[in-house]
Amino acid sequence: MQSIFVNSIRRRQKELSKMNELVIFGVPKLTSQRRKVEIPKPAYNEVLIKVVATGLNPKDWKFVKRRDETKALNAGDDIAGIVEAVGDKVFEYKPGDRVAAFHRMGEPAGAYAEYAIAPFSTVFHLPPSISFEGGAGLPLSSMTAALALYQLLGLPLPTVPGNKDIPLLIYGGASAVGAFALQLAKLSNISPIITVAGSGIDFVESLGAATHIVDYRKGDVAAQILAALGGKKLHHAFDAISGSKSYEIISEVLVASGGGKINMVDPPEDESWTWPAGVEFSRTFVASAYGQKHAHITQEQAEKDGEFAYFFYRYLTYLLAEGKFKPHPHQVLDGGLDGVVQGVQNLHDGKVSAKKLVARIADTPGL
Numbered sequence: 001m002q003s004i005f006v007n008s009i010r011r012r013q014k015e016l017s018k019m020n021e022l023v024i025f026g027v028p029k030l031t032s033q034r035r036k037v038e039i040p041k042p043a044y045n046e047v048l049i050k051v052v053a054t055g056l057n058p059k060d061w062k063f064v065k066r067r068d069e070t071k072a073l074n075a076g077d078d079i080a081g082i083v084e085a086v087g088d089k090v091f092e093y094k095p096g097d098r099v100a101a102f103h104r105m106g107e108p109a110g111a112y113a114e115y116a117i118a119p120f121s122t123v124f125h126l127p128p129s130i131s132f133e134g135g136a137g138l139p140l141s142s143m144t145a146a147l148a149l150y151q152l153l154g155l156p157l158p159t160v161p162g163n164k165d166i167p168l169l170i171y172g173g174a175s176a177v178g179a180f181a182l183q184l185a186k187l188s189n190i191s192p193i194i195t196v197a198g199s200g201i202d203f204v205e206s207l208g209a210a211t212h213i214v215d216y217r218k219g220d221v222a223a224q225i226l227a228a229l230g231g232k233k234l235h236h237a238f239d240a241i242s243g244s245k246s247y248e249i250i251s252e253v254l255v256a257s258g259g260g261k262i263n264m265v266d267p268p269e270d271e272s273w274t275w276p277a278g279v280e281f282s283r284t285f286v287a288s289a290y291g292q293k294h295a296h297i298t299q300e301q302a303e304k305d306g307e308f309a310y311f312f313y314r315y316l317t318y319l320l321a322e323g324k325f326k327p328h329p330h331q332v333l334d335g336g337l338d339g340v341v342q343g344v345q346n347l348h349d350g351k352v353s354a355k356k357l358v359a360r361i362a363d364t365p366g367l
Contacts, residue, residue: 020367021113022337023072024344026065032341033072034364040109040117044087047123049101052081053136054111055330056340056357061348063106076111076340077103079118080126080135090120098126102139102313105287112340114361119290121306124313127321134327137176137356138316140286141328145181146312148238148263148284149188151305155236158187166190167234169225171250172241173210174200174354176328177265181238182209183325194228196221196246200354203329222252229253235260242266247273254279267296330356336364 019039024032042048055078063075079101083093093099101118103110109117122143126135149155156164168185172178173195185193186209195210198217204210212228214221225234234257237250242264254260259278267283275281283296291306293299319325333339336359343357361367 019114020337020364021074021110022076022340023074023112024060024064024341025067025069025072026061027068030061030064030341030345030348031069032338033069034337037113039115042085042087042090042117045089045120046087046117047083047090047093047099047101047120048085049079049081049099049116049118049123050084051079051111051114051116051361052132053332053358053360054078054080054116055136055138055140056333056343056347056359057140058347059105059140060344073106074108074110074112075344076113076116077105078136078139078141079103079111079116080132080138081116084115087120092120093123093125098128098132099123100126100135100139102143102286102289102309104290104292112337112359114367121310122290122313125317127317129323130320130327133330133332133358133360136358137328137330139313141176141356142180142316142325143289143309143312144177144265144284144286145184145238145240147286147288147305147308148177148240148265149181149184150312151301151308152263152282152284153236153238153261155185155190156188158184158189160188163189163191166236167229167232168193169234169237169250169253170195170210171237171239171246173197173204173207173213175240176356178238178240179204179207179328179354180325181240182207185209187319187324192228192232194225194234196225198353203354221249222256225249225253226256229257233257233260237262239264243269245270251276251279328356329354330358332363333357333359334363336361336367338364 054076060075083097102122174197192211194212196214214224261280285294288302288305289309293302
């Protein structure tokens with residue numbers, strides 16, 4: 001009898017050490033699978049978070065589009081939840097803290113699960129005024145915008161006083177990355193701020209950040225941008241969507257201004273494209289937030305981006321608490337983790353505009 005009781009306890013303990021995780025893959029079509037795995041343990045410089053909500057991103061389908069079932073990936077990287085445990089090096093967080101975090105892309109223990117891991121440098125406190133659902137859309141997109149504006153375009157931080165007569169173009173202002181860039185540019189007192197949008201124009205107007213909004217549906221976007229500049233020269237542009245030949249339009253405007261810098265979230269879709277004389281290209285790949293080098297930046301830049309991410313995420317907590325920065329509008333998916341694959345498919349199909357898709361873990365059937 002005692003042996004049966006002991007074995008029962010052991011089975012129960014083993015079951016408690018497991019969690020539900022969702023993995024997705026794109027071959028032959030976008031598919032998801034839910035599976036039981038061990039709850040991860042944080043390394044010396046990591047934080048284990050009980051996930052309350054997770055945000056979806058376009059990179060989720062990009063990361064799995066060539067993967068089959070044998071290489072299925074937990075592609076969630078935006079975490080909002082409660083600290084469960086911390087590694088030995090971590091001193092800023094303790095179990096029970098409300099946080100949001102950016103998981104290391106492509107690595108195990110992602111956010112499409114009951115528990116997820118993030119480096120301590122990409123974790124930040126969520127003020128009481130910010131819901132987990134709102135916080136779930138912040139980590140990846142806000143950092144992408146911040147790296148683009150401040151690390152790669154070299155624009156002044158919001159902490160630099162004074163008004164700055166620096167024309168800035170943000171292409172894709174209704175996207176989460178573009179909208180966060182608009183908020184940051186306004187906080188930096190940059191002006192004029194010109195943005196390009198379409199069906200999300202009403203949302204962009206509600207941000208109160210852009211001084212000029214260009215509707216790409218009206219055609220001749222370059223001419224509209226030049227008219228908005230009113231004779232001023234544009235030397236800084238951020239392409240938050242990197243599609244539909246947006247970089248060609250931006251290049252036309254920069255050349256007309258005598259040259260300048262363009263930063264993009266993806267490289268040009270046309271691999272034969274060559275940048276006109278005087279146009280300086282850089283790419284923001286948000287993995288540099290934890291110091292990871294990529295093809296478009298040096299190791300030194302990656303290390304500096306990692307340091308920048310550490311303090312910017314903590315500054316973001318302050319901005320959120322003071323009401324100076326707001327999360328993107330969000331839509332909670334039906335079915336928790338079971339709704340993720342359809343959400344990712346909708347992102348792939350371009351059916352999502354001016355909102356973040358969020359999965360609430362507790363809504364998952366059977367949990």
